[in-house]
Amino acid sequence: MKRSLAIAVTLASGLALSASAQTPAVSAASPTAGAAAAAPAGPAKIAVIAFQVAVAQTNEGQRNFADLEKKFDPKRQQLKALNDEIDTLSKQLQTQGTSLSEADRAAKTTAIDTKKKQLDRDAQDAQEDFQQQMQDLYNALASKVYDVMQDYAQKQGYTLVLDVSQQQSPVLFANNSTNITKQVIDAYNLKSGVPAPPPQTNTDAPKAIAPAAKPAAH
Numbered sequence: 001m002k003r004s005l006a007i008a009v010t011l012a013s014g015l016a017l018s019a020s021a022q023t024p025a026v027s028a029a030s031p032t033a034g035a036a037a038a039a040p041a042g043p044a045k046i047a048v049i050a051f052q053v054a055v056a057q058t059n060e061g062q063r064n065f066a067d068l069e070k071k072f073d074p075k076r077q078q079l080k081a082l083n084d085e086i087d088t089l090s091k092q093l094q095t096q097g098t099s100l101s102e103a104d105r106a107a108k109t110t111a112i113d114t115k116k117k118q119l120d121r122d123a124q125d126a127q128e129d130f131q132q133q134m135q136d137l138y139n140a141l142a143s144k145v146y147d148v149m150q151d152y153a154q155k156q157g158y159t160l161v162l163d164v165s166q167q168q169s170p171v172l173f174a175n176n177s178t179n180i181t182k183q184v185i186d187a188y189n190l191k192s193g194v195p196a197p198p199p200q201t202n203t204d205a206p207k208a209i210a211p212a213a214k215p216a217a218h
Contacts, residue, residue, distance in 0.1 A: 044159045045157050045159050046158065046162065047162070048163075049181050050179075050181045051165050053165060054149070054181050055138060055145045056138075058185055058188045058192070060188075061138075062196075062197045063194060063197055064141065068130075068137060072126070079122060089115070093108045093112065148184060152180065156180075161180070162174075
């Protein structure tokens with residue numbers, strides 16, 4: 001029962017920003033690697049970016065993920081209703097158990113167990129569907145944000161950009177002046193033309209959503 005409730009709560013609150021997403025690796029075939037190889041010799045110009053945050057906080061990302069949350073609202077309500085029904089039946093069995101016949105008590109117990117299994121199945125299916133659709137949204141958007149980041153870095157003369165949002169990030173310290181997260185977000189918002197979403201009135205609502213995924217290397 002706790003497992004079912006945990007799954008339902010996960011769906012109700014959305015997913016918090018994950019620290020396990022990856023950005024495209026710089027390889028010999030990567031445009032970034034090619035640009036770095038073609039750059040004239042000289043001191044390296046390094047920047048850092050919280051790439052997952054950049055993707056999630058673009059106007060387009062906030063809009064798309066909010067739309068996905070709304071899409072799953074009916075399913076969350078359905079799960080909550082089923083969970084409430086199970087709680088009610090369980091309390092009735094507990095309070096009326098001594099006055100029920102053995103056959104009635106067995107029938108109610110079976111009904112509760114059946115509904116619990118249904119809640120488990122429905123919640124698991126809903127969670128997997130939610131996560132898959134969210135990952136698809138993230139992947140599609142991350143690929144476009146990556147292109148903007150690459151263009152910005154090249155124009156600003158950066159020879160290396162490190163992702164500080166990676167779980168295994170090698171960056172131990174970076175001066176704030178080297179952080180280009182906001183600049184990339186602003187550049188993407190300007191390019192996409194998507195207006196900023198209205199401010200959230202619910203302070204408990206998730207401010208960023210991003211699954212464990214990486215955009216495809218270009």
